[in-house]
Amino acid sequence: MTLFIQQLFNGLALGGVYCLAAIGLTLVFGVLRIPNLAHGSLYMLGAYVTYFFLTAVGVPYVAAIGLAAIVLAVVGILLERLVFHPLRKSPHTHHMIAAVGAMFFFQAVAQVIWGADFRRMESPFEGTLSIGGAQISWQRIIIILTAVAVLALLTWFIKRSIHGQTIEAVEQDRTGASLAGISPNTVSMLTFALAAALATIAAGLVAPINLLSPTMGAALDLKIFAIIILGGLGSIPGAIVGGFLLALAEVMTSTYVSSAAGEAIAFVVLVAVLAVRPTGLFAKAVQR
Amino acid sequence: MTLLEVRGLGKQFGGLHAVRDVDLDVREGEITAIIGPNGAGKSTVFNLLSGFYRPTAGTVTFKGRDITGKKPYTTVRDGIARTFQTTNLFEDSTVLDNVLSGRIVRSRSTVFGAVLQTPSFRREEQYNLTKAMEALEFAGIAHYRDDLAGEVPQEVQKRVAIAVALATEPDLLLLDEPAGGITEDETVGFGDLIRQIVARGITVCLVEHKMSMIMSLADRILVLDHGQTIAFGTPDEIKRDPKVIEAYLGADDAEEEGEE
Amino acid sequence: MTARISIQHVGMALVAIALVIAPFALAGQDYVLRLLTMAATYAIAVYGFNIILGLTGQLSLAHGGFFGIGIYVVGLLTTDHGWSFWSAFLAAIIVTAVTGFACGVVALRTRQEYFAIFTMAVGFIIFLILSRWESVTHGMSGISGIPFPEGFGIIDFSEPIAMYFLVLLFLAGAAYITYAIRRSGVGRTLIAIRTSEDLANSIGVNVGLNKQLAFAASTTFAGVAGGLFAAVQGFVGPSSASVNLTFELLMFILVGGLGTVMGPIVGSFVVTFLFETFQDFQSYRFIVLGPVIIALVIFAPRGIVGYLNAYVARRRAKRARRQMAPQAAASETKEVS
Numbered sequence: 027m028t029l030f031i032q033q034l035f036n037g038l039a040l041g042g043v044y045c046l047a048a049i050g051l052t053l054v055f056g057v058l059r060i061p062n063l064a065h066g067s068l069y070m071l072g073a074y075v076t077y078f079f080l081t082a083v084g085v086p087y088v089a090a091i092g093l094a095a096i097v098l099a100v101v102g103i104l105l106e107r108l109v110f111h112p113l114r115k116s117p118h119t120h121h122m123i124a125a126v127g128a129m130f131f132f133q134a135v136a137q138v139i140w141g142a143d144f145r146r147m148e149s150p151f152e153g154t155l156s157i158g159g160a161q162i163s164w165q166r167i168i169i170i171l172t173a174v175a176v177l178a179l180l181t182w183f184i185k186r187s188i189h190g191q192t193i194e195a196v197e198q199d200r201t202g203a204s205l206a207g208i209s210p211n212t213v214s215m216l217t218f219a220l221a222a223a224l225a226t227i228a229a230g231l232v233a234p235i236n237l238l239s240p241t242m243g244a245a246l247d248l249k250i251f252a253i254i255i256l257g258g259l260g261s262i263p264g265a266i267v268g269g270f271l272l273a274l275a276e277v278m279t280s281t282y283v284s285s286a287a288g289e290a291i292a293f294v295v296l297v298a299v300l301a302v303r304p305t306g307l308f309a310k311a312v313q314r
Numbered sequence: 315m316t317l318l319e320v321r322g323l324g325k326q327f328g329g330l331h332a333v334r335d336v337d338l339d340v341r342e343g344e345i346t347a348i349i350g351p352n353g354a355g356k357s358t359v360f361n362l363l364s365g366f367y368r369p370t371a372g373t374v375t376f377k378g379r380d381i382t383g384k385k386p387y388t389t390v391r392d393g394i395a396r397t398f399q400t401t402n403l404f405e406d407s408t409v410l411d412n413v414l415s416g417r418i419v420r421s422r423s424t425v426f427g428a429v430l431q432t433p434s435f436r437r438e439e440q441y442n443l444t445k446a447m448e449a450l451e452f453a454g455i456a457h458y459r460d461d462l463a464g465e466v467p468q469e470v471q472k473r474v475a476i477a478v479a480l481a482t483e484p485d486l487l488l489l490d491e492p493a494g495g496i497t498e499d500e501t502v503g504f505g506d507l508i509r510q511i512v513a514r515g516i517t518v519c520l521v522e523h524k525m526s527m528i529m530s531l532a533d534r535i536l537v538l539d540h541g542q543t544i545a546f547g548t549p550d551e552i553k554r555d556p557k558v559i560e561a562y563l564g565a566d567d568a569e570e571e572g573e574e
Numbered sequence: 575m576t577a578r579i580s581i582q583h584v585g586m587a588l589v590a591i592a593l594v595i596a597p598f599a600l601a602g603q604d605y606v607l608r609l610l611t612m613a614a615t616y617a618i619a620v621y622g623f624n625i626i627l628g629l630t631g632q633l634s635l636a637h638g639g640f641f642g643i644g645i646y647v648v649g650l651l652t653t654d655h656g657w658s659f660w661s662a663f664l665a666a667i668i669v670t671a672v673t674g675f676a677c678g679v680v681a682l683r684t685r686q687e688y689f690a691i692f693t694m695a696v697g698f699i700i701f702l703i704l705s706r707w708e709s710v711t712h713g714m715s716g717i718s719g720i721p722f723p724e725g726f727g728i729i730d731f732s733e734p735i736a737m738y739f740l741v742l743l744f745l746a747g748a749a750y751i752t753y754a755i756r757r758s759g760v761g762r763t764l765i766a767i768r769t770s771e772d773l774a775n776s777i778g779v780n781v782g783l784n785k786q787l788a789f790a791a792s793t794t795f796a797g798v799a800g801g802l803f804a805a806v807q808g809f810v811g812p813s814s815a816s817v818n819l820t821f822e823l824l825m826f827i828l829v830g831g832l833g834t835v836m837g838p839i840v841g842s843f844v845v846t847f848l849f850e851t852f853q854d855f856q857s858y859r860f861i862v863l864g865p866v867i868i869a870l871v872i873f874a875p876r877g878i879v880g881y882l883n884a885y886v887a888r889r890r891a892k893r894a895r896r897q898m899a900p901q902a903a904a905s906e907t908k909e910v911s
Contacts, residue, residue, distance in 0.1 A: 055687075059687075061687040061690065061691060063690075063694070108868075109868050109872075112872045113871065113872055116871065116872075116875065117631065117768075118686050118687060119627060119631060119632070119633045119690075120871040120875060122633050122687065122690050123633065123824060123828070123867060123871050124867065124868045124871050124872070126635075126821060126824070126867070127863070127864045127865065127866075127867030127868040127871075128864060128868060129864075130818075130821060130860040130863065130864045130867075131860060131861060131863075131864025131865060131868075132864075133860065134858065134859070134860035134861040134864065135861060138858060138861065244817070247694075248694060248695055248698055251691050251694070251695075252695075255688070255691065259687075286706070289702075290699075290702070293695045293698065293699050296691070296692070296695045297680065297692065297695055297696075300680055300683070300684055300688060300691075300692045301679075301680045301683070
């Protein structure tokens with residue numbers, strides 16, 4: 027039972043990270059119909075930039091994440107302007123090819139600046155909390171709480187603010203893009219900025235638990251794609267449910283079956299969902 | 315003789331009835347038109363007939379065979395060809411290649427035939443080329459054959475789309491707004507083209523907004539409103555039908571022509 | 575029509591002649607010959623990529639993975655199990671064809687971006703198996719000592735030049751198959767799917783089945799290339815099947831020209847030699863390559879051969895319109911009267 031509680035919290039913390047990363051991916055897809063294969067590398071870059079602010083500049087942990095989120099939001103906007111905007115009328119394969127190009131570029135940049143070796147980031151929140159006999163590290167509690175807070179903020183933003191409402195409107199009906207006088211360009215840039223910032227928050231939160239490496243984004247990419255396909259491309263609630271489901275499945279499988287099985291579960295889910303229902307389980311009933 | 319028989323056709327999206335309980339008889343050798351205000355479900359009916367949507371109710375019988383819910387590529391083989399409302403062509407291919415694509419469904423050639431250049435493969439390619447050129451000439455656009463389909467004028471594109479459909483050797487041709495987005499003069503030309511198609515023994519069913527064209531062209535008209543049949547008959551009957559008059563007067567006049 | 579055939583045939587003939595005389599012109603420069611052989615091997619895999627991406631318009635991110643399967647089937651069977659190269663090579667072709675066809679069962683149900691994501695997962699699974707299933711694949715340490723193909727009579731494949739011509743033979747086959755497909759209804763079918771699945775459906779194309787067959791064909795090409803690669807290289811590791819390889823193959827086809835007959839050859843040779851020129855920058859390679867790929871899809875998505883073809887086609891269209899327009903006008907007036 028203690029083990030179960032322990033793993034439950036591990037799963038929830040991982041789920042929070044997955045959600046934050048996956049929501050950005052699903053937003054970008056919903057608004058721009060781009061499966062951004064470079065999303066994982068934004069996450070990776072976010073982790074390194076957080077690390078940079080923390081170690082080289084020496085700002086506090088939370089500030090480092092915030093600053094990194096701003097930096098990455100700018101990177102996201104640049105990515106949209108320089109890469110995806112010029113391609114908006116190209117065949118869909120070109121988006122993905124360009125995204126792969128961006129992904130390799132970001133990885134190479136990280137490798138040149140920080141090296142290919144793993145880096146370790148210290149958690150400012152030492153110690154553990156005892157729940158039902160299980161020792162839960164504060165960092166994990168922080169992840170879960172922050173994830174919930176960010177998700178709540180995001181929901182508020184999308185439901186209440188004019189920009190958020192536009193994003194949602196564009197997601198649901200792309201022809202209604204010029205709603206409320208906000209240009210489609212602004213919406214695109216905003217979506218990318220938001221997606222990159224969310225990915226950075228996810229990366230900054232999880233960095234003290236995991237190690238940093240230039241390929242950490244590639245490993246995440248497949249998982250978040252599995253999540254948003256499970257949840258239905260473009261669906262935010264789907265990404266949240268999918269994120270926690272996949273994380274729990276992953277943690278529980280590696281605990282009770284084997285670590286290899288835990289690693290493989292994302293692919294199994296992905297292939298199974300695509301085989302059974304190619305448009306995802308909770309896909310909106312889009313009829314052609 | 316009835317070529318296409320539709321009974322109780324219905325399509326629901328979520329809880330919404332896009333098309334409900336539509337009956338339609340398309341007689342061989344005639345021009346049947348489907349009209350109605352915007353959002354009346356005309357294009358949905360076409361999508362149901364050609365297999366792009368699966369009906370949630372009713373049956374579609376073609377040449378005496380039930381084809382309800384069959385995939386589009388099989389209905390083409392059975393002899394139903396269609397064009398789309400927004401002209402849909404292989405824009406990066408030449409006009410001739412577009413029309414040759416229409417021959418795929420009547421071809422039997424395989425990769426092996428192509429690689430080994432078997433005599434039957436060569437014969438078939440030659441035959442397809444002849445057929446495609448015939449369709450191009452029939453549509454009056456043979457001189458555009460080597461142009462990229464995306465680069466020829468709108469009216470020519472519309473004709474290419476018809477030539478592609480004709481190349482599949484259909485018995486029934488479904489035209490979704492063949493005169494949408496072209497000038498009045500060109501519309502007259504399209505009316506002639508459609509008559510020539512019928513003269514070749516191909517039955518035509520069309521959705522169109524341009525009333526003048528419909529009234530002079532169609533043998534029979536089905537009027538839809540909110541997904542349901544409100545009238546079916548000859549142009550003269552339709553013109554006098556009080557329900558039709560009401561539906562059209564009730565609708566915004568601007569809508570009738572503004573959809574292009 | 576004859577005009578197009580002659581100009582483009584001349585181009586093909588020139589490339590073919592260059593490839594055949596290259597090793598004699600380079601006599602003694604074994605390193606360059608080796609590089610040519612490698613480029614030719616990759617080009618075969620690129621032809622597979624061309625079928626699924628160039629003609630059918632589906633981005634397969636598993637292509638490098640299937641190349642890896644080809645490598646490993648030949649590598650493992652010839653070293654650990656004592657098979658002859660030729661029987662192992664045949665096995666590689668069959669295995670990649672069958673796994674490609676099996677993956678195609680799912681792939682044919684998926685559309686566009688789902689297809690890319692699905693193949694990305696497949697590619698990753700292949701890489702995981704090759705790098706982690708140590709008892710069979712030797713994991714990260716890879717395979718060494720893969721033998722050359724057994725020779726016939728006086729042909730001895732341990733001679734670099736013989737190996738080059740062996741690869742070139744398969745390359746010619748791949749190019750010819752692409753040429754034949756492009757000019758047939760099969761090619762039009764695939765291009766129809768690439769342009770619009772709905773439209774393809776509406777002209778009677780069974781989209782799913784054709785996608786599955788195209789995918790199986792592409793993986794088979796990758797398997798052939800991988801099998802030859804194993805023999806050319808002699809030692810291989812799981813990194814030869816990584817996503818990076820898919821990316822490099824992607825670059826080859828983009829530079830050469832998606833969907834063209836000669837694009838894969840032109841792209842593979844040009845980029846291989848460019849890579850070689852910038853070899854000192856090995857670790858920075860993707861800093862340059864990433865933006866180059868992006869710039870290519872934005873500014874020059876047709877590739878070298880694509881632009882040449884477009885130029886020739888435009889001139890031909892102009893001529894056709896000039897020649898035929900008067901006739902057409904005449905026949906129209908006749909109809910009216």
